[in-house]
Amino acid sequence: MSNQTTTQRPVETEGVGLHTAVKSHLRLVPAPADTGIVFRRVDLDNFEIEAHVRNVARVSYATSLMKKGVLLSTTEHLLAALYSCGVDNVYVEIDALELPILDGSSLPFIEMLERAGLRRLRKRRRFLKVTKPLEFSEGDRHIGIYPADEFHVRCFVEYDHPAVGAQEVEVRVGRESFSRMLAPARTFGFVRDFDWMRRMGLIRGGSLS
Numbered sequence: 001m002s003n004q005t006t007t008q009r010p011v012e013t014e015g016v017g018l019h020t021a022v023k024s025h026l027r028l029v030p031a032p033a034d035t036g037i038v039f040r041r042v043d044l045d046n047f048e049i050e051a052h053v054r055n056v057a058r059v060s061y062a063t064s065l066m067k068k069g070v071l072l073s074t075t076e077h078l079l080a081a082l083y084s085c086g087v088d089n090v091y092v093e094i095d096a097l098e099l100p101i102l103d104g105s106s107l108p109f110i111e112m113l114e115r116a117g118l119r120r121l122r123k124r125r126r127f128l129k130v131t132k133p134l135e136f137s138e139g140d141r142h143i144g145i146y147p148a149d150e151f152h153v154r155c156f157v158e159y160d161h162p163a164v165g166a167q168e169v170e171v172r173v174g175r176e177s178f179s180r181m182l183a184p185a186r187t188f189g190f191v192r193d194f195d196w197m198r199r200m201g202l203i204r205g206g207s208l209s
Contacts, residue, residue: 002124002125003121003122003123003124003125004033004034004088004089004120004121004123004124004125004126005086005087005088005089005118005119005120005121006030006031006032006033006035006087006088006090006119006121007028007029007030007087007090007113007116007117007118007119008030008116008117008118008119009030009115009116009117010027010028010029010030010116011027011028011112011113011115011116012025012026012027012028012112013025013026013100013102013108013112014026015101015102016100016101017073017074017096017098017099017100017101018062018074018098018101018187018206019061019062019073019098019201019202020073020096020097020098022097022098023096023100024094024096024098024099024100025094025095025096026078026092026093026094026100027092027093027094028090028091028093028112028113028116029090029091029092029093030089030090030091030119031089031090031091032089032121033088033089033121033122033123034089034123035089035090035091036050036052036088037050037051037079037082037087037088037089037090038050038051038090038092039051039065039072039075039091039092039094040092040093040094041072041094041095042093042094042095043094043095043096044070046093047067047068047070048067049065049066049070049072050067051065051075051079055067057071061197061202062074062075062076062098063075063076063079071097072097072098072099073097073098074098074099074101075099077099077101077102077105077106077109078092078099078106078109080106080109080178080182080183081106081109081110081112081113081178081183082109082113084106084110084173084174084175084178084179084183085113085118085175085178086118086175087113087118088121088125089121101187101206103186104186104188105183105184105185105187106178106182106183106184107179107183107184109183110178110179110183129147130145130146130147130148131147132147133145133146133147134146150172151172151173151174152170152171152172152173153169153170153171153172153173154168154169155168155169155170161190164188169181189206
């Protein structure tokens with residue numbers, strides 16, 4: 001699709017934040033062309049935080065955005081759903097500092113976007129084009145981005161645990177493949193890490209149930 005898009009109608013949900021245990025209400029609202037994805041903290045006079053790399057605060061256990069000291073945490077599941085469904089412009093209204101974790105996956109956000117519908121706008125879509133390989137490594141973690149005509153992902157993980165072990169997936173990512181293969185994948189953790197993460201102020205909204 002060469003034109004920009006937004007949602008057709010507002011949709012909303014609510015739930016508890018994984019790390020803060022704070023209940024929040026989230027609403028997706030259509031936005032005009034060239035708006036981008038903009039979070040609005042309605043509990044702070046509609047303070048706006050754009051989903052832009054310049055506002056990325058940290059990505060340890062959650063992708064957090066921050067602007068002028070105002071924080072918004074655990075945005076990754078919603079952002080993945082918006083991108084994969086081709087939504088260019090939307091206001092995300094939220095009344096707390098963390099998005100609800102819902103069932104721990106992107107699937108509830110995909111279902112929200114199905115209810116919202118997609119509306120094509122008149123403005124042409126703008127995008128970044130990868131023109132040369134980029135590769136980064138830190139410890140045993142590696143990522144590479146390479147020029148291509150489509151969004152194609154290959155991912156390999158290996159955990160020293162019988163429930164996970166080594167897993168690999170290779171897929172052309174679009175709305176259908178993301179919704180079917182990737183969106184239902186849920187956040188997981190290991191019991192051995194619970195106490196340490198709680199001491200770090202994390203996963204206060206999670207439980208063994």
